[in-house]
Amino acid sequence: MEFAWTEEQQAYRTRVKGALDELLPDDWDSHYAPQGYGSADQINFSREFCPKLAERGLLVRHWPAEWGGESADPWEQFILAEEMKWRGEPRGPQYMNVNWLGPVLMKYGTPEQQEEHLGRIRRGEVIWCQGYSEPGAGTDLAALQTRAERKGNGYVVNGQKIWTSYSRLADFCFLLARTGQGRKDISIFLVPMDTPGIEVKPFPGLVSDGHLNEVFFTDVEVPGSARVGEEGKAWDIITYALSFERVGIPRYHVGRKLLDKAIAQLAREGRGDDPVIKARVGRIVAKFEAARLLTYVVVDQRAKGAGPSVDANISRITASEACTDLTNFLIEYVPDCLTTGDPVLREFHRGNIAATIAAGTYELQLNLIARGALDLPRGN
Amino acid sequence: MDMELTGEQRLLVEAVEALGSRWQAMPPGHERDYAHYEANLQGALAEGGFLRAGLDMGMLEAALVAIEVSRLPVVTSVGASALVAAVLTGDVPDGPLAIVGGDWRKAQRMLPVATHALALHGERALLLDLAGVAVAPVASVYAYPYGRFAAEPDWSAATDIGDAATLRQWARVAIACEAAGAAESAVAVTVAHVKERFAFGRAIGSYQAVQHRLAQCHQIARAMRFLALHAAWSGEATAADIAATYAQDHVNKLAFDLHQFSGGMGVTCEYQLHFFSYRLRALQGELGGADGAASGVYDRLWGAAA
Numbered sequence: 001m002e003f004a005w006t007e008e009q010q011a012y013r014t015r016v017k018g019a020l021d022e023l024l025p026d027d028w029d030s031h032y033a034p035q036g037y038g039s040a041d042q043i044n045f046s047r048e049f050c051p052k053l054a055e056r057g058l059l060v061r062h063w064p065a066e067w068g069g070e071s072a073d074p075w076e077q078f079i080l081a082e083e084m085k086w087r088g089e090p091r092g093p094q095y096m097n098v099n100w101l102g103p104v105l106m107k108y109g110t111p112e113q114q115e116e117h118l119g120r121i122r123r124g125e126v127i128w129c130q131g132y133s134e135p136g137a138g139t140d141l142a143a144l145q146t147r148a149e150r151k152g153n154g155y156v157v158n159g160q161k162i163w164t165s166y167s168r169l170a171d172f173c174f175l176l177a178r179t180g181q182g183r184k185d186i187s188i189f190l191v192p193m194d195t196p197g198i199e200v201k202p203f204p205g206l207v208s209d210g211h212l213n214e215v216f217f218t219d220v221e222v223p224g225s226a227r228v229g230e231e232g233k234a235w236d237i238i239t240y241a242l243s244f245e246r247v248g249i250p251r252y253h254v255g256r257k258l259l260d261k262a263i264a265q266l267a268r269e270g271r272g273d274d275p276v277i278k279a280r281v282g283r284i285v286a287k288f289e290a291a292r293l294l295t296y297v298v299v300d301q302r303a304k305g306a307g308p309s310v311d312a313n314i315s316r317i318t319a320s321e322a323c324t325d326l327t328n329f330l331i332e333y334v335p336d337c338l339t340t341g342d343p344v345l346r347e348f349h350r351g352n353i354a355a356t357i358a359a360g361t362y363e364l365q366l367n368l369i370a371r372g373a374l375d376l377p378r379g380n
Numbered sequence: 381m382d383m384e385l386t387g388e389q390r391l392l393v394e395a396v397e398a399l400g401s402r403w404q405a406m407p408p409g410h411e412r413d414y415a416h417y418e419a420n421l422q423g424a425l426a427e428g429g430f431l432r433a434g435l436d437m438g439m440l441e442a443a444l445v446a447i448e449v450s451r452l453p454v455v456t457s458v459g460a461s462a463l464v465a466a467v468l469t470g471d472v473p474d475g476p477l478a479i480v481g482g483d484w485r486k487a488q489r490m491l492p493v494a495t496h497a498l499a500l501h502g503e504r505a506l507l508l509d510l511a512g513v514a515v516a517p518v519a520s521v522y523a524y525p526y527g528r529f530a531a532e533p534d535w536s537a538a539t540d541i542g543d544a545a546t547l548r549q550w551a552r553v554a555i556a557c558e559a560a561g562a563a564e565s566a567v568a569v570t571v572a573h574v575k576e577r578f579a580f581g582r583a584i585g586s587y588q589a590v591q592h593r594l595a596q597c598h599q600i601a602r603a604m605r606f607l608a609l610h611a612a613w614s615g616e617a618t619a620a621d622i623a624a625t626y627a628q629d630h631v632n633k634l635a636f637d638l639h640q641f642s643g644g645m646g647v648t649c650e651y652q653l654h655f656f657s658y659r660l661r662a663l664q665g666e667l668g669g670a671d672g673a674a675s676g677v678y679d680r681l682w683g684a685a686a
C-alpha cells in the first residue's frame with residue numbers, strides 16, 4: 001500500500017493542468033463552467049476542445065495502442081478526469097466516450113463498428129447519448145419497452161426513452177431495445193441521431209441543463225450492422241459499461257474547490273469563525289476524502305486488471321453522500337447560491353441534486369453491496 | 381498509489397491475526413464482562429515486536445497492526461503503544477499506555493491497567509510513570525477499562541516527550557484505527573446475527589430495510605479503515621483530523637443500526653456486539669469528538685481565510 005503519486009504521475013498531472021490553462025478561454029470560469037457540461041455552450045465547446053486534447057495525446061492515453069492510445073494505466077485516466085472535473089469538465093459529454101463507450105466497443109464491437117466509431121471518439125469529434133431509461137423502466141431497466149423488430153437484415157425501432165442526457169446535441173445514441181419476448185431479451189444498437197423517426201424533446205427541471213430530454217423512436221430503421229454483440233445479449237455489455245460509469249466521474253475531487261468558494265464568501269460575511277460551520281465543513285471534507293480513497297481502491301483494482309467489484313458501488317455511495325452533504329450545506333449556509341450568489345455553487349447544487357439517482361440509484365447500490373459484500377440472503 | 385497491501389504488509393497482518401486468534405472469543409471467565417484488558421495479548425504484541433512496527437517498518441504498518449488488533453473483542457493499548465509511542469521523543473515504554481488529558485479528576489480510558497500515561501499537559505506531552513500513583517477503577521459499560529487518579533498526579537515527576545500537538549495528532553490516528561477495527565467486527569457480528577435470526581419465516585437479513593442500513597455500515601467501516609491508514613501513512617495533522625472526524629462522526633449511525641438489528645440480544649453482555657460498539661462509543665467523544673476534529677480540519681485548511 002502506497003498513497004503517494006509517482007513522479008511520472010505528478011508530472012502527468014502538471015501536464016494536464018498546463019494543457020487546461022492553455023486551452024480554456026479566459027471566460028471559461030465565468031461563462032462556460034457555470035452552465036454545466038450538458039449545456040449547449042459546453043457541448044459545442046467540447047467539439048473544439050477535445051480535438052485539441054487529442055492532438056496533445058491527452059484524450060485517450062489510457063486506450064490500448066492498437067486503438068490510438070498509449071496504454072497508459074487507469075491512474076492517468078483518473079488524474080485526467082480529476083483535473084477535468086476540477087475545471088468543470090470541458091470534455092462535456094465526451095468523458096463518457098473515452099471512459100466507457102470506447103472500451104465497450106473495443107471489447108464487444110465488430111471490426112466495422114470499431115473502425116467507424118473508435119476513430120471519431122479518439123479524435124474528440126463526436127457526442128454520444130445513452131438511451132437506457134424509459135418512463136416505465138429506470139432502476140428496473142429490464143422492464144424497458146422500446147422494441148427493435150427484425151425487418152430484412154435490419155431492425156425497426158419503436159418506443160420512448162427519457163432522461164437521455166445530451167441527446168439534444170448528440171450525434172449517436174447507445175440504444176437499448178427489446179429484441180425478444182424474454183425479460184432480458186434486450187440488444188444494444190449504435191444509432192445515428194439524425195436517423196428519420198427520432199425526435200428529441202427537452203423538458204424543464206431542477207437539474208443542470210441538458211439532462212432532461214425525452215427521445216421518441218417512430219419506425220426508426222436501424223441496420224443489423226448497428227447491433228453490438230449478439231441479439232438479446234445486452235446484459236453483460238451493459239453491466240460492463242455501468243461498472244465504469246459508477247466510478248467514472250470523480251465527484252469527490254470538486255469538494256475542496258466548492259468549499260473554498262463557499263468559505264471565502266462566509267469569511268467575507270464575517271462568519272468564517274463560526275464553530276457550527278467549522279464542525280459541518282470538517283465533516284464534509286472527511287466524507288469527500290473517504291470517497292477519494294474508496295474510489296482509488298477501485299482504480300487500483302482496474303489498474304491491476306481485476307474485473308468489476310462491489311467496491312465500485314461502495315465508492316459510489318460514499319461520493320454521492322459527500323456531494324449530498326455539500327449541497328445541503330450550501331443551501332443552509334450560502335442560500336444565495338441559487339439566486340444572486342456564485343454561479344459555480346449553483347451549478348454544483350443543480351448538478352448534484354440527482355447524484356443519488358442517475359447511473360443507478362443509491363438504493364440500487366445498497367442492494368448490490370448487501371449482496372456482494374455482506375452476502376445477505378435475498379428476500380422471498 | 382497502490383491500495384493493496386504489499387507482500388510484507390500482508391505477512392504482518394497475517395502474523396497479527398494468527399497471534400490474536402486465541403482471543404477471537406472472550407477468555408473463559410470474562411464472557412460477561414463489560415470490558416476485558418488482555419495482558420497476555422499486550423505482552424505477546426510487545427514480545428513479537430508488533431508494537432515497534434512503526435519504528436521498524438513505518439507508521440502505515442503500525443496502523444495495520446492497530447486495526448487488526450482492534451478487531452478482537454479483548455482490549456489492549458495497541459493504538460497508543462503502536463502509533464503514539466512511536467512518534468514521541470525519548471524511550472516510551474510499550475505499555476500498556478493510557479492517553480490522558482482534560483480534567484484529571486475525570487475517568488480516563490485505560491488508566492487502571494496502564495503502566496504509564498501519555499499526558500496532554502498544556503502545550504507539552506508528558507510521560508508519567510504510574511508506579512505508585514493511586515488510581516481507582518471506575519465502573520462503566522464502555523468496553524475499555526476506566527479509572528481515575530485519586531489525587532492530582534505530580535506532573536513535575538513526569539518526563540517531557542514532545543509537544544502536545546504531536547500527541548493529539550497521533551492520538552487521533554489511534555482513535556481512527558481502533559474505531560476502524562471495532563467497526564469492522566461490529567458489522568461482522570451483526571451481519572452473522574441477521575443471517576441466522578428468523579422473523580416471519582425469513583432471515584432478518586433478507587429484509588431490504590435491514591440490508592440497506594447494514595450496507596451503509598459496511599461502507600462506513602471501509603471508509604474508516606482507509607482514512608485511518610492514510611492518516612498514519614501521511615503523518616499530516618489534517619489527515620489525522622479527517623480520519624478522526626469521519627470515525628467519530630459515524631459512531632452514532634453504527635451503534636444505532638447494529639444494536640437495532642441485534643434486537644434484545646444486542647443489549648446483553650452475552651452477545652459480543654457491545655465489546656465493539658461500546659469501544660466505539662468510548663472513542664466517540666475523545667479529544668473533542670467529531671466537532672473538535674472537524675474544527676481542526678477547518679482551521680488547518682481555511683484558518684487563514686477566516
Ligand SMILES: Cc1cc2nc3c(=O)[nH]c(=O)nc-3n(C[C@H](O)[C@H](O)[C@H](O)COP(=O)(O)OP(=O)(O)OC[C@H]3O[C@@H](n4cnc5c(N)ncnc54)[C@H](O)[C@@H]3O)c2cc1C
Nearest residue numbers: 130131132133138139163164165211354358359360361363
Ligand atoms: C440527471 C439525470 C441524468 C440521467 N441521464 C441518463 C441518461 O443519459 N441515460 C439514461 O438512460 N438514463 C439517464 N438517467 C436515468 C437514471 O438512470 C434513472 O433515473 C435511474 O436509473 C432511476 O430510475 P427512475 O428515475 O425511473 O427511478 P425509479 O426506478 O422509479 O426509482 C425511484 C425510487 O425507487 C427506488 N427503488 C427502485 N427499485 C428499488 C428496489 N428494488 N429496491 C429499493 N428501492 C428501489 C429507487 O432507488 C429510487 O429511490 C438520468 C437521470 C437523471 C436524474
